[in-house]
Amino acid sequence: MKRLLFSIACRVSTASLAIACFTSIQVLQVYAVENANINVSGAGAVTIPAGQSTSDFNISGNGGTGDIPIRIGASSTDDASGGILIGSISENGRSANTTTAGSETLYASSSTSLDGSGGLNLITRRAGEDTPDTVFPGGARFDANLGAGYFPFSEGWLGGTVSSTAGSTFNSFNLNGLTSANISQNLYGNGDNVVTFPGVTDSRRQGILLANHASDTNQYTLATPTPSGDGFTITTKPNNTNGSAGTSNQSMSFVFIPRNTPGVTLGRVNGGNSALPPSTAFQSGSAVTIVRELEGQYRMSIAGQTPSSGTLLVTTHGGPTGEGTRASDNMITYQASGNDWVILSQDLAGLNGSGQDTNENEYYFDFAFLPFSGGATGPGAIPSVSSLTNFSKSRVFAWNANVAELSAGNNPGETLTTVPQKTSDVEVTPLGFNRGDNFYAVDGAFLAATDGVMLASVREGLRDNSLTGGFTEYGLASTTLLRDSWQVGTATSSASPGGSTEFNINHAVAFFGADSGFQMGSNQLVNMTTSELSFTLSGLDPESNGVLMVNPNTNEDNFLTVTPQGGSGTGWDVVLLDNSGEPEQTPASTTNDGFNYVYLPYDAQNLVAGVTQANGSLISSTNTAGFTLSKVGTGEYKLTIPGKNPNTGMLLLNSTAEGNGDNSVVYENDPDGFSFRILGIDHKTVDEIENQFLLTEPEDTGFSFAYIDFESPPVLQMINDADFDQDGDVDGKDFLTWQRGFGTGSTLAEGDANGNGSVGPEDLAIWKTQYGNTPLAGAATAVPEPSSAAVVLLLSTMIVSFRKPKVN
Known part of the structure; x- marks a missing residue:
């Protein structure tokens, strides 16, 4: 695209105060983003439909099956050195003859390659595993329609192309705004590279990355933000091999597009399922609507645009730390459908038109729509993180979670989680995984272990899941890393060893940012051979200074007792009990797993907290003028905080070994409508369950508690x-x-x-x-x-x- 540069020169006459101005016009050969929709007929003819390209995007003949020479502007000799070419397959399958009778539907992946004279070619190859009697084996050249975009370095786009002649270490770099130091090669394994960008401190929110394999081989490329948001993980793997096999450091091209870049509609999509609709983690530009039509099949529309008014580019997300997500061995294609696009995600094990949903607790794909008229010239300014989110590692925030069991299975789509109350200035999106497992995105990004510590409590008494074929039980709550050892989530399970281990139940969550100043930690191990851990924090009297709140760091039915050491004790006795191991036996069955903790000092602002005996009398607490606590029945306690209720905040709870050392603690709404009803739950043995001694009666229990207000969470007084x-x-x-x-x-x-x-x-x-x-x-x-x-x-x-x- 050529630009006309107007310059105006003015001369002022001091005598007459007249102003004379002169206009000059210069023609500069400066390229903006160039893009096109490309159709490839069965006869090998390559065309661009009328009106479906920018002025300087050209096809330079036909290079053969699956090979399309591209020319940007008058000459192609500087295309490879001067920018980044990205292609996406715009066809959801093409019919091809077999070696016997009939035909089959085959699918393709796209890549780019050098043409030997400084130009670029688009390459399409058959994707998926081999099928009987196929004319096109897996990885072979195969014609397919594409959408393509070229991002010139002269306009400031960050990215480039890197390659490896040996398939292990990159030794050729053509980068803009980056150096080889921005690429951490094979960080999570061979072929899993992390790329960082200047000015990008949270890749989860500040923009998207488009990526392509960049050589004429049967590879394709996936890209996704790293867990902490410091960059993007780019993975290259074979397009005909299912699972994680075959990843290697092959050539790749990539370009970063900042959020809110003028002339581009872009976004990041979270996968959905039959219960949870797909959603955009974020998007900018024109309004986008995306709905799930079938498993793994989505219909997307963009306000004011159609498939003929611009080009859609899509990059599949892989695993943030390499392999491990459901989408990391999927192929994504799309095609026009009226004024919409139908996007299809399929597993490489068998590309047969049957889509595959992701486990909705992962990113699905990044997309960018480039209009032919009024499109982007250069990238927008990289937005500051503070302009995009109220999330901060220096904050504490919390929410309530309601979990509906749609059926008793353990697959995505059989549970649905909602967030009825939360800290109001952050958006908390529940993205449930399956029965008993829940993840949450905050302002468009999943919470990572590096962000802080998550704690959870069950906020429901006896839960009846019998209508869906489940159980009627009390529950337990843990917080753990449920995805690739980085993504923080909650795990709820049954309090009954005779029931189901994973159990859907309502719960509440508090997240303490890593920079909030509170003493906290993750995965503190309890040694099974000693039955307990004497846990200390320097300079603290555990009976009077504050409360230690903990959660098991596991996706199992474990629970903890946390008992302040009295007398000359300097810490807490922490016992981690395995509910499946009949915790009422003597000595109690313990596990060698870990726990997460946050220490809440009583002098923190906005905090209501304390430790109570089984009879309801307080051992220590914050100012008792701020709350009342009373024992109202066997194992039942009532906490009232003036002006607060279970809809304005949540409770963290831990049982102590005082009275009964095998009890857990949950809470529910008190019948008065504004107080908390706290319940001590006795854990029965398998024999007791078999003899119909069911968990229907609470038991007196000593416990510690902390109220976390949604709008005014605890803040350390000293800061x-x-x-x-x-x-x-x-x-x-x-x-x-x-x-x-x-x-x-x-x-x-x-x-x-x-x-x-x-x-x-x-x-x-x-x-x-x-x-x-x-x-x-x-x-x-x-x-x-x-x-x-x-x-x-x-x-x-x-x-x-x-x-x-x-x-x-």
Whole structure:
């Protein structure tokens, strides 16, 4: 696409104040994104339908079956060195004759290759495993229609082409905005490479990556964000081999498209199933609608666009750490259907038109639509992460999860999870995996182990799943890594060893960001031979300083007791019990698995927490003016927090060994409609279950609890206290205290907002944020922040009042 450059020069006459301007026109050969829809007939003829390309995208004849020479602009000799060519198959199968009678439907994958003179060719090869009597064996050249886009380096696109002559280590690099140092080769295994991009700190949210295999061989390429969002994992594997076999460091081309790039509609799609519709993790540009028609088959529409008004490019997602996802051995193609596109995902084991859904807790594919008119010239600015999400590792947020059992099976689509209440300024999307397993995306990205620690509790009493052929039982909750050892999720199971291990039940989740300041950790191991772990945190009295909240780090029916060590004890006794191993036997059956923990100090703001005996009396807690706790029946306790209820926040719960060392704890809505009913659950043995001693009666249980408010979650006092004069509130007097202490070298009695003894300029910013609050340590309420205008007005008034009079 040629551009006309207008320049205007003006001359001003000082005598007459007249302005004379002159216009000049220059023609610059600067390419924007070039794209086209390409049809390949059965006779080998290659055409671009009328009006379905940009002006400088050209076909340079026919290179033979499955080989299409491309020319960008007047010459192709600089195409390979000057940009990135990406192709996608735009045909959901093509009929081909067999060696005997009849025909078969075959599918293709696309790649690019050099033409020997600096140009680029699009290559299409038959995908899938061999079928009997086929004329086109797996990996052979095979004609197919395509959509293609060329992204010129001159416009600033980040990406390139890398290749390996030996199939192991890349030794040829043609990159723009990157160096070879941006590519970590074979990081997760041979053929699994991680690519990073300058300015991309969260690849889960900031944009998409399009990728292609880049040589004339039977390979195809998958790409997906890394778990922590620091880059993209690009995997190259054979297009005729199912599973993880055959990955190798083959040539690949890739281009990063920032979210909100003008002239592009793009997005990332999460897979769905019969119960859960597909969804976009994010998208920008024109509005996109995507629905599931059949298993693995999706219909997508783009507002104001049709398959003839632009080009659709699609890249399949693989495993973030290599193999391991359902889509990582799938082939994705699409074709036009009226004003829509029908997208088909098939497993390489047998490409026969039968789609395959993904396990919806994974990314499915990235897509970009490039219109022929008004399309992109260069990439948009890479958006800051803070402009895209309210998620932050410095935050704590929480939500309630309702789990519906649609049938008693253990396959995707047989459960449906919803989030009825949550921290309001983050979007929590439940993406259930199967029975008892749930994943959650926050503002479009799955939560990774590097993001922080997740804890969960069962928020339901006796659950009746009998209508779907399931069981009526109490439940247990764990938090664990359920996908490739990086993706954090919840696992709920039966509290009855005689029932089903995995069990659908309502639960609640709290997520503590890795930078929130709380002491936390993952996968702390409990040694089975000692039955328990004496767990300590430096400088803490476990009976009076706070509560240790834990979850098993496992996808099994384990549970924990956490008992503060009394007397001269310096920690907690943590026992991890295996529910399948009859936990009531003596000594209790234990497991050698690990646990996740978060320590919540009682002086944290907005926290209601404590440890109670089996009779309901408190051992220690936050300020008792903020709640009431009473024992209302055998194994039943009522927690009331003024102004709060189970819809405004959630509880974390752990049983102690006090009274009964084999009990777990759950909660449900109290009949009064605004309190929490906490239940201690006795775990029966298999023999008791067989003799009809069912889990229908709670049992007195000692436990620890912590209330996590959805809108005002716990915050560490020491990092957020601008009450410099320590009178119980943050007001104008604290500003005066700050003003008197700042810059004078004096040390205030109570120190700064971070407890360092003196004040500095950063404390004024904290005061602005906290002005109007009442930071009561351990209280359950927080006063909303004042408006910015109110703070500015107060500051202006106070600064003026302290200004010295002018001396003439």
